[in-house]
Amino acid sequence: MADIRVGRLDDIADGGHKVYATSGREVGVFRVGTKLYAWENHCPHAGGPICQGKIFGQIGEELTPDKRSLGLFYTGQKHIVCPWHGFEFNVETGRHPGDEGTRLKGFPVDVRDGDVWLRLPG
Ligand code: FES
Incomplete structure (x- = not known):
């Protein structure tokens, strides 16, 4: 594993993200409040x-026991939508909402003195 500085936290707006190319990989860093993913x-x-x-807010639907819709609502979760075929993944967990086994590959990320660091396999 190697720690790699990729940029400044100030360059990523709350709710935004940046994609970095480093060490032969492309990694997206997403900021949600004070947390990074x-x-x-x-x-x-x-x-x-x-x-x-x-990135979109996840939409849920409340159903009656016989599956009639009582309306749509925002769940409060944010999803990344793949630009190729539209699969969605939770920004914070990397999981597909309909298939627990389908998920993004994540890496440890942290901030030191305002710099964003990734820990990537060597
Ligand atoms: S490549 Fe098909 S949904 Fe991402």
């Missing part, structure tokens, strides 16, 4: 550039 820019569906997708 780092995901490989490789969609598990077919290899698309997932970290370059748009």
Whole structure:
């Protein structure tokens, strides 16, 4: 494992992200409040550039026991939507909402003195 400085925290707006190319990989760093999440820019569906997708609020639907809709609502979770075929992944967990086994590959990320550091396999 190697710690690699990729940029400044100030360069990533709250709710935004940046994609860095380093050590032969592309990694998207997503900022949610004071937390950062780092995901490989490789969609598990077919290899698309997932970290370059748009971010949307997840929409839920409340149903009656006989499956009639009582309306749609925002869950408060944010999803990255893959620009190739539209698969969605939770920004914070990297998981696909409908398939627990389909997820993004993540890396440890932290901030030291305002710099963003990734820990990547060597
Ligand atoms: S490559 Fe991402 S949804 Fe197909």
